[in-house]
Amino acid sequence: MGSTKPGNQKVKITKSTVDAFPIPESGQAFLRDTFLKGFGLRATASGSKAFIIEKRVNGKVKRKTLGRFGELTVEQARKMALQYLGKVAQGIDPQAESRQRRLHSTTLKQAYKQFLKARKNLKPRTLYDYERLMEVAFEDWAQKPLVEISKSMVAEKHRALGDKRGPAYANLSMRFLRSVLNFAMAHYDSENGHSILLENPVCVLTRTRAWYRLERRRTVLKSHQLPAWFQAVDTLRGPEKSYFSRTVGDYLIFLLFTGLRRQEAAKILWENVDFKDRSVLIQDPKNSIPLTLPLSGFLRDLLHSRFEERINEYVFPGKEGEGYLIEPKRQIAHVIKEFKADFVLHDLRRTFITVAESLNISPYTIKRLANHKLRDDVTAGYIISDIERLRKPMEEISQFLLDSSGPFKQNPTYSPSQPGPKPASRMQFFEQP
Known part of the structure; x- marks a missing residue:
């Protein structure tokens, strides 16, 4: 053998x-x-x-x-x-x-999974959006090898998504695909050290100028609209209203007076509110740069009133007292009906910034208040805007908004020192606004 x-x-x-x-x-x-x-x-x-x-x-x-x-x-x-x-x-x-x-034979879905492993610090909302795009926009491409995704396929998919779901969704989907394929170009190398993808096929949209042109929304609350808007919001805030209704009303006021994005404001914890220092810490803003904002006298009183009737760890708790406030569509629809004009939550941020500009507050200070990154500006790198330097412009913006609020300022429910009754049970969260 x-x-x-x-x-x-x-x-x-x-x-x-x-x-x-x-x-x-x-x-x-x-x-x-x-x-x-x-x-x-x-x-x-x-x-x-x-x-x-x-x-x-x-x-x-x-x-x-x-x-x-x-x-x-x-x-x-x-x-x-x-x-x-x-x-x-x-x-x-x-x-x-x-x-x-x-x-x-690496598929788009396989590349996407590797993409997620590399992007370790994605925010939950971003991850959710990515998952939805894979499941909806690219469901039919999930098992398709990357090398088979051609420029003509990208152009056709972009048109189809635009026709079916709208230009904004089509552009968003292709920006996502571009990111995944850019990652794949760097991640998947052949034996000779060259990428399996010679180029990113999404580039065809730029070269042929096929991206949909989207007008950036520029709507704000104009000064003559502010009294009516305040009155509409105030219909949520009376002492007789439910706790959740008053929470939404305070939340809308807080967005306007701080210029914060909706998620940034909704996720504020009481432990990050400093009444002694009159400041609030935004731990995880959109640009991932923590922001400490000074509180105007009005905002301090507003939050103090809320603190007295707090029910969980969030300044603006969600319905039934669980978690933080998720966009309250029914209450916003109620305000729009009373206001007799449409608005979205981001309009309040744009209004805050517009008011700041009208008061001749310096661009650097406005960027700091809005927590915008100071890109490609060498001078900005030498300017340090601490919280005390931001306090005066914050008070000026707050006072302007109050002076523009019309009858709201004289309304008893304006005073944040007069909260409604603290809810005896969570059933009160289901009351009508």
């Missing part, structure tokens, strides 16, 4: 010799063919027997598993081994070739 060294026998491999080859008690044992050099069988302590091929390629001995005995016959395995050795004789590395095939 040839060499009888344990774990390293040499015979002509046939079905009978494979059947007779014992399973090792531990580790693995090899049965090597005397007829075709490099062809063999490997048995492991787990009980499996698999055909292998071994060959020196580029100075290194490489071993490849051809398949399990039982799934392959000896004749089938020997034929595969011959094909493997034939490629090696031509200077081809079959394992590298196999890796290349796997690499070039």
Whole structure:
């Protein structure tokens, strides 16, 4: 039977010799063919027997598993081994070739998963948006190999999404795809060190100027609209209203007087409100740069009133007192009806910034209050705006808004020192506004 060294026998491999080859008690044992050099069988302590091929390629001995005995016959395995050795004789590395095939078959979904692993600090909302885009916009492309996504396919998909879901959604989807493919270009390299993608096919939208032109929303609350808006919001804030209704009213006022984004304000914790210092810390804003804002006298009193009737750790708790406030569509619709004009929450941020500009507050201070990044501005890098420097402009903006509020300022519910009754039970959260 040839060499009888344990774990390293040499015979002509046939079905009978494979059947007779014992399973090792531990580790693995090899049965090597005397007829075709490099062809063999490997048995492991787990009980499996698999055909292998071994060959020196580029100075290194490489071993490849051809398949399990039982799934392959000896004749089938020997034929595969011959094909493997034939490629090696031509200077081809079959394992590298196999890796290349796997690499070039990488799908959009697989690349997306790797993209998420690399982007460790994505905000929950961003992650949610990405997941929805994969599930909706690119559901039919999830199993498509990256190398098959062409520029013409991108252009057609962009048009189709624009027709079905609107220009903004189409642009958003393609920006997402561009990010994933840019990642793939850097992440997936072939054996020669070149990316499997020669270029990002989404570039066709730029080169052909096919991106939809979207007018940036510029709506604000104009000065002559402010009295009516305040009165409309105040219909949510009377002492007789439910706790949740009054919370929404205070939340809308707070957005206007701080210029914060809706999520930034909604997630404020009481532990980040400093009444002694008259400030509030925004821990996780959109640009990931923590912001400490000074509180005007009005805002301090507003929050103090809310503190007296707090029910959980959030300044603006959600319905039923759980978590933080999620965009309250029904209450906003009520305000819009009373206001007799449409508005969105981000209009309040734009109004805050517009008021600041009208008061000749410096651009650097406005950017600091709005927590905008000061990009490509060397001078801005030398200007440090601490909280005390921001306090005066914050008071000026707050006073302007109050002076523009009309009858609201004289309304008893304006005074934040007169809160309504603290809810005796969570059932009061379901009361009408």
